[in-house]
Amino acid sequence: MNQPKTDKSSGGVQAAYHALLASGRFMIQRCADCRRPVFYPREVCPHCGGIRLEWTQPCGEGTVYAVTTVRRKADAGGAYNVSLIDLDEGVRLMSRVEGLAVDDVRTGQRVRARVVVSNGVGLVVFDPLDSKGPTT
Amino acid sequence: MSASLRELRGSVAVAGVAIFGCGEAHGYTEMEVLARAAHGAVADAGLKLTDIDGLCTASVGATMWPMPVAEYLGIRPTFINGTMLGGSSFVAHLLSALLALQAHQCNAVLVCYGSTQRTAQFGRKEVEAGRKFVDPQPYEHPYAPMLPLSAYALAASRHMHQYGTTRRHLAEVAVAARAWAAKNPEAFMRDALTIEDVLDSRMISDPLTVRDACLVTDGGGAYVLVRAERARELPKKAVYVLGNGTALWHRQISSMPDLTVTAATQSGRAAYQMAGMTAKDIDVVQLYDAFTINTLLFLEDLGFCRKGEAGAFVENGGIAPGGRLPVNTNGGGLSCTHPGMYGVFTMIEAVRQLRGECGERQVAGARTAIAHGNGGTLSSQSTAILGTDDVL
Numbered sequence A: 001m002n003q004p005k006t007d008k009s010s011g012g013v014q015a016a017y018h019a020l021l022a023s024g025r026f027m028i029q030r031c032a033d034c035r036r037p038v039f040y041p042r043e044v045c046p047h048c049g050g051i052r053l054e055w056t057q058p059c060g061e062g063t064v065y066a067v068t069t070v071r072r073k074a075d076a077g078g079a080y081n082v083s084l085i086d087l088d089e090g091v092r093l094m095s096r097v098e099g100l101a102v103d104d105v106r107t108g109q110r111v112r113a114r115v116v117v118s119n120g121v122g123l124v125v126f127d128p129l130d131s132k133g134p135t136t
Numbered sequence B: 001m002s003a004s005l006r007e008l009r010g011s012v013a014v015a016g017v018a019i020f021g022c023g024e025a026h027g028y029t030e031m032e033v034l035a036r037a038a039h040g041a042v043a044d045a046g047l048k049l050t051d052i053d054g055l056c057t058a059s060v061g062a063t064m065w066p067m068p069v070a071e072y073l074g075i076r077p078t079f080i081n082g083t084m085l086g087g088s089s090f091v092a093h094l095l096s097a098l099l100a101l102q103a104h105q106c107n108a109v110l111v112c113y114g115s116t117q118r119t120a121q122f123g124r125k126e127v128e129a130g131r132k133f134v135d136p137q138p139y140e141h142p143y144a145p146m147l148p149l150s151a152y153a154l155a156a157s158r159h160m161h162q163y164g165t166t167r168r169h170l171a172e173v174a175v176a177a178r179a180w181a182a183k184n185p186e187a188f189m190r191d192a193l194t195i196e197d198v199l200d201s202r203m204i205s206d207p208l209t210v211r212d213a214c215l216v217t218d219g220g221g222a223y224v225l226v227r228a229e230r231a232r233e234l235p236k237k238a239v240y241v242l243g244n245g246t247a248l249w250h251r252q253i254s255s256m257p258d259l260t261v262t263a264a265t266q267s268g269r270a271a272y273q274m275a276g277m278t279a280k281d282i283d284v285v286q287l288y289d290a291f292t293i294n295t296l297l298f299l300e301d302l303g304f305c306r307k308g309e310a311g312a313f314v315e316n317g318g319i320a321p322g323g324r325l326p327v328n329t330n331g332g333g334l335s336c337t338h339p340g341m342y343g344v345f346t347m348i349e350a351v352r353q354l355r356g357e358c359g360e361r362q363v364a365g366a367r368t369a370i371a372h373g374n375g376g377t378l379s380s381q382s383t384a385i386l387g388t389d390d391v392l
Helices: A013-022 B003-007 B030-044 B066-073 B089-102 B124-134 B149-163 B167-181 B195-200 B264-275 B292-301 B310-317 B343-355
Strands: A028-031 A053-056 A061-070 A080-087 A092-095 A110-118 A121-128 B012-023 B054-057 B079-081 B109-115 B203-205 B218-227 B239-248 B284-287 B368-375 B380-387
Touching: A013 A053, A013 A110, A013 A121, A061 B149, A061 B203, A080 A110, A080 B149, A092 A121, B003 B264, B012 B030, B012 B089, B012 B343, B030 B066, B030 B109, B030 B218, B054 B066, B054 B089, B066 B079, B079 B089, B089 B109, B089 B218, B089 B239, B089 B343, B089 B368, B089 B380, B109 B343, B149 B203, B149 B292, B167 B195, B167 B292, B167 B310, B218 B343, B239 B264, B239 B343, B264 B292, B264 B368, B264 B380, B284 B292, B284 B343, B292 B310, B292 B368, B343 B368, B343 B380
Parallel strands: B054 B079, B054 B109, B284 B368
Antiparallel strands: A028 A053, A061 A080, A061 A110, A080 A092, A110 A121, B012 B218, B012 B239, B109 B218, B239 B380, B368 B380
């Protein structure tokens, strides 16, 4: 259980989340009161109203819940994937699946998180897990 | 549902409705379009703007919108509701207005909206660009979903995955809306549209094409509410408010618990309970069809068919003229008008149907109607049940 600084000098949890991402670390929260996972990062627990939210490192694996392909024109960069991913911890986030043709991203597909850091800004994307199935 | 809301069933009525500038309103501002719609609705009610002492309104852009509207119309309202829930707002304003009228906080409420997003210099694209700063979604925007459309596309993809719904089912919704629009001289797009036309149209964000998406038009709409006893003395046939419920479950599509079940389940239940009715009692249905998937989701969530079965329900013209259920009889947001927020137009078309004013598209003998508004990315839902004096 990592517990990054969350005192007043470091600002709120959104800034803390993005600072962690920028250092290559993808963290979610867990409520110390109701024990439920929380994403996106919040100052109060949306399940029980508690305020004792702790950072926790997800296992990084998840399942594609819903998929779309934004049909951007080729001269503007071409089509790209936008997906909703259910992490195994039980939270959902928007992201994109890379390493597959956009038309090959499927609902139900197992994926693994990867943090991309570019110009000091981190972003969580997902790669397909081995088609043989999820790791144990 | 408290007993007291049930007791307020039918205590307030819509006395006037109007639209203005739907389609293209070249050279008009959104306030001017709103004002003409407001004036039209008040005149339709047999009243004057000076009779209005309650105001409900919301704007896509201006956050303090009731102020300039009250100033422009020259009214000093004793009841004001500027709640902004997206496109459902003008249905959601209903219950608070009903309560204010019953408490005699006011005597005549004007609910009004106007937009010139199609023709204005500062139109839809500029508003969407500005929204990234004034309404940030830092956990979605980095992935560049084409909002709001991509959010509805994700819901459609999940419905297809889970229930076997097809693009052809979605196309049925667009084709039915167009067939109704063909009967409505006020509709913006009235030319013939086939399933194949929809399937072959330009994909924007899979599985939604440009023909699965609502129009981008200008337009204003307004309606006037008074207590039922007063409505009976006014010139137009009174249309009574039998029930209204509003629900709000999320803002961002990534925070929606189940993309196949909307908060319309909750808003619908509240409205039906207040009205003492079920889906079987409804003669004509107006659903906020920002995208074709909306109509399928709301048919299910409002109880017109079971979850997952809306695709089959709309097959073979199921909601088109002559089908099993008249849905979006004006042509909807898909083919009639969609000036940024469409909710007020679900109310106006429901009232017109219950008055019997709809000409070629009139649903014979309609005594009850649902007007259902949606806002954000399937975020807020508001359901109104209206009826004639036959069902009081």
